[in-house]
Amino acid sequence: MKISVQDCLNLINVVIEPLFSDLALHLRQSSFIAFYIARNLQLSDNQIKNVFISASMHDLGLLLKNTRSDRLVTADILNGHYVNGLEVQHEIMMLNRISNSLSVPENDCTLINDIVYFSDTFELYLKSQDKDYISYPEILVNDFFIQHPAFRQEIVEAMKRLALDDVFWLRLESTNLHKVLQRISPLRESYVTLDDLKDICLILARIVDIHSSFTVTHSTSVSRVAAKIASLMSCSPEQQKKIGIAGYLHDIGKVYIPSEVLNKEGQLTRKERALMKKHSYKTLEMLSHIKSLQEIIPWAANHHERLDGSGYPFGLRAEELDETSRIIAVADVFTALTEDRPYRKGMDLPRAMDILETEAEQGKLDKLIVNVVKRNINIIFDCVGRIIPE
Ligand SMILES: [Fe+2]
Ligand SMILES: [Fe+2]
Structure with a gap:
């Protein structure tokens, strides 16, 4: 790259x-x-x-x-x-x-x-x-x-x-x-080096997270969680950096979603849900302007796809989702469940783990990756909720 x-x-x-x-x-x-x-x-x-x-x-x-x-x-x-x-x-x-x-x-x-x-x-x-x-x-x-x-x-x-x-x-x-x-x-x-690119993407992740003030550390946490899972799965240091970069960028499409919708407390209406779901497609669209990022674009944009085809926006299936896209999807769910929001505390780890395991059982999330999270739950949870990178 x-x-x-x-x-x-x-x-x-x-x-x-x-x-x-x-x-x-x-x-x-x-x-x-x-x-x-x-x-x-x-x-x-x-x-x-x-x-x-x-x-x-x-x-x-x-x-x-x-x-x-x-x-x-x-x-x-x-x-x-x-x-x-x-x-x-x-x-x-x-x-x-x-x-x-x-x-x-x-x-x-x-x-x-x-x-x-x-x-x-x-x-x-x-x-x-x-x-x-x-x-x-x-x-x-x-x-x-x-x-x-x-x-x-x-x-x-x-x-x-x-x-x-x-x-x-x-x-x-x-x-x-x-x-x-x-x-x-x-x-x-x-x-630029991968480290330089990572620094820039951290700045962008912070801009996106500030826009969505209810989840003010979300993208930075997803990046850290995904990179940690990758290291536990013995990915090379270079691969870990690239995964971290994809984590920083995964929700950049949210800049197109009005902050009233992103920051709404409680249930979204049907229209608001549809708007919200646009964001991962927007991530894809925005990143596709940068041809040199080609390798990591699908990893960032596929985070709401599920192995059984029930995800969005494309309804991709297992054979179309590589290991890295699967890592980011698991990191995104784990972070979303365990991070604190202004209106609620993050979920406790046993309950969050239950949800991840159920989704793996249902064929939505990758079982192997969910098991890596389960075996290393405390180290991975340490990656949630801070802005300053390692
Ligand atoms: Fe997302
Ligand atoms: Fe996300």
Whole structure:
């Protein structure tokens, strides 16, 4: 599995777009501006990569500090939200590691940081202006620097040169900017390690779990439980990491389910149940945009399928469900039963085990995997309910 940094950015975009469309657009536009400035200043390839990734992720740390993914939060994030790019780099381990691996000299970090800060401020300024950039770009840019005189001269000059570039403005306002970014990205051939990918997926799992506030540690717990079962079944460390990643991603389709339905106490209506059931199909749809994740997509998306064909969305049967999909399904049920919810305590272990064994008897869950859980119930239960990964 070879995952590029650009694939990771696409994955992040796929998850935050439905929840925070303004923020997703802000990240796209500011990374585009930052990239053009860096290129215009003829920075080195590594510097350009660093500018691009820093600008693409500069607000994610903030997103995690919000306890709820209420759509209103977006406006707060966009107003006065700037956080020093380097601080965020420290907060997101992955970004830090990639930045280090791109080995940018320390003095360059200030320039990179300034470009990200400029792009961020300039993008917010553009939002506050008349949308018709193309008819008066030079005036727009001049006015910006009159209002914001503190930017370093080389950035001011680069932006003034870009003001004359029609393609810059056409691309910036294009509704297909995400495709443009994928095409021009300097990060299509920079690859992440499985550990980096796991860190990114943890961030995404936390965003999804916050959206579903009744199960605020669910995806992170499923990831840990599934990886633990895999280790007890002697899967290789690499396989365990991939299973953990699939666990983090299994419920990302929930970002399309209204939080009133996700967080409803008590019985769901027929309509709400139907809505809720959509989420695993949405997981499949969202992940299918990232071709390089092909190997783990079915593991994440099949978690509500059952061996006897009674699951959803496809009603797959035993012969179509590989061992890893089965592990995630068992991990999902075990976690859902034993995790605490605001309106009820998690089920005690003997009762949860009874339910798992009944489902295995009925031919829904894999007996062998359920037995692994039974034999190691305490170690596995230790994986439920914490946010911080091992
Ligand atoms: Fe699910
Ligand atoms: Fe789940």
